[in-house]
Amino acid sequence: MGTMSSGKPAASPFTVHDFHLVLLRRMADHNPDLVEGARHTLGVSIADMREANKRWQAMVRSPRARAAASRYRSVLGTPETVLTRKVGDLECEAWLWPLPLWPDLRFEVLLAPNGSTVWNEWLVRAPESKGPDLRTLEDLTPWSCTVDEAARAFPPARPLEGTAPTRWGLMFTAPDGKGVRREVVAEFTWGLLQRLSVR
Incomplete structure (x- = not known):
């Protein structure tokens, strides 16, 4: 028999699929039924969701953590869309990525004018999608x-x-x-x- 390596196996890359689970983990506090349906759509367990969140938190809190903007690029890839948004008198760059679970939405990261600090990170309506008719x-x-x-x-x-x-x-x-x-x-x-x- 071959000798087994004593080193730990390298962690698999953190993917867009894993990032879905990070978003869902926070939403489960308010809407467990919707999150359960989304989990089934993605084919993952509660344990998978917890593990993805644990890995994400470890990346965010690590002493060697990369800047938030770089972290999002490494996980989500090149932004699908780059827009300029005005915040007061400042012009800021917004990066948008598609997430298959919410096809009409995009995950947006709003960068400070220095281009590296993240000011905001959330879901927004996709530029080409019609938003809901909110009246009541x-x-x-x-x-x-x-x-x-x-x-x-x-x-x-x-x-x-x-x-x-x-x-x-x-x-x-x-x-x-x-x-x-x-x-x-x-x-x-x-x-x-x-x-x-x-x-």
């Missing part, structure tokens, strides 16, 4: 819209601090099914609507 509270279902879409549909929307780095909140008023305007708090994970709390 009934239209605001989990995974139906992005932060930007909700803010545009129900101005003025006030941003709220999220409970974790990948979470955002918006407070705004929107009509219910009877036309009564209600104050609501919308919670988003990785930029995608997760749940609505009516005040």
